[in-house]
Amino acid sequence: MGIAQSPDRVWDVTTAAAELLACEDERRDREPFTDVWPELDVDTGYTIQDRNLEERIRRGEQVVGIKLGLTSKAKQERMGVETPFVAWLTDAMMLTPGDPVPQQKLIHPRVEPELVFVMADRLDGPGVTAESAMAAVGTVHAGAEVIDSRYTKFRFRAGDVVADNASSGAFVMNPAGLAPRAFDISAEEVRVEVDDAFVDSATGAAILGHPGEALALAANELARRGRGIEPGWIVLTGGMTDAVLAPPGCSIDLRFTNLGAVHLSGGA
Numbered sequence: 001m002g003i004a005q006s007p008d009r010v011w012d013v014t015t016a017a018a019e020l021l022a023c024e025d026e027r028r029d030r031e032p033f034t035d036v037w038p039e040l041d042v043d044t045g046y047t048i049q050d051r052n053l054e055e056r057i058r059r060g061e062q063v064v065g066i067k068l069g070l071t072s073k074a075k076q077e078r079m080g081v082e083t084p085f086v087a088w089l090t091d092a093m094m095l096t097p098g099d100p101v102p103q104q105k106l107i108h109p110r111v112e113p114e115l116v117f118v119m120a121d122r123l124d125g126p127g128v129t130a131e132s133a134m135a136a137v138g139t140v141h142a143g144a145e146v147i148d149s150r151y152t153k154f155r156f157r158a159g160d161v162v163a164d165n166a167s168s169g170a171f172v173m174n175p176a177g178l179a180p181r182a183f184d185i186s187a188e189e190v191r192v193e194v195d196d197a198f199v200d201s202a203t204g205a206a207i208l209g210h211p212g213e214a215l216a217l218a219a220n221e222l223a224r225r226g227r228g229i230e231p232g233w234i235v236l237t238g239g240m241t242d243a244v245l246a247p248p249g250c251s252i253d254l255r256f257t258n259l260g261a262v263h264l265s266g267g268a
């Protein structure tokens with residue numbers, strides 16, 4: 001784990017965790033810790049992430065699920081980080097369909113399309129495969145994640161972004177879900193439109209070949225930390241395309257083939 005000195009601060013799990021939540025609360029960004037603390041690896045990042053989950057719960061938030069990050073090549077290449085990872089979703093991050101991007105809480109939001117699972121059964125690793133993972137899924141939904149890194153210009157290394165709860169900001173899903181066996185999830189396409197202009201598209205196969213692989217990865221990672229995925233939890237399987245900027249006044253539409261659409265307005 002280790003301790004890092006920077007000119008004015010000493011960074012360790014406790015101080016970095018507190019700094020990340022302070023950045024979130026005060027809507028300010030900062031340089032990545034790894035610039036001065038190169039030993040901040042993915043495992044240390046998860047320790048910081050879990051420390052801040054405890055703090056979020058102490059503040060009254062409830063865990064509603066998990067999110068995956070960097071599960072598509074589009075995202076890995078854009079962010080320069082190739083390791084997919086897992087992070088926490090709480091009720092404070094949930095938007096109701098029709099809500100705008102909550103600009104007043106965020107630093108520099110971006111939006112990405114997601115295939116979202118709602119779990120029917122508990123899923124415990126290790127040894128979970130995409131097939132056994134999908135057997136525990138109740139419904140699949142169209143969704144959008146609003147990511148918001150606490151690092152300036154979204155510049156980070158793997159340990160930084162894991163510590164930062166994978167740039168979690170807010171998320172929304174279309175309430176009308178389909179059973180996973182009702183359609184081909186890996187062929188499900190999303191078309192991303194910003195201000196009524198087409199900007200990008202991808203299919204479910206962009207997520208590690210099949211989003212079930214992302215769910216299995218999450219279950220096996222959580223098992224390493226002594227946790228499981230609970231019935232009723234929401235699982236965001238990772239951005240299918242690169243994220244789009246979401247400034248005030250924008251209009252973002254994510255149109256899926258079978259799962260319907262998600263609309264987000266940029267708000268004021």
Ligand SMILES: O=C(O)C/C=C/C(=O)C(=O)O
Nearest residue numbers: 069070075166167238239
């Ligand atoms: O791009 C980031 O800031 C890190 C988060 C990535 C995701 O949430 C994702 O790839 O879905």
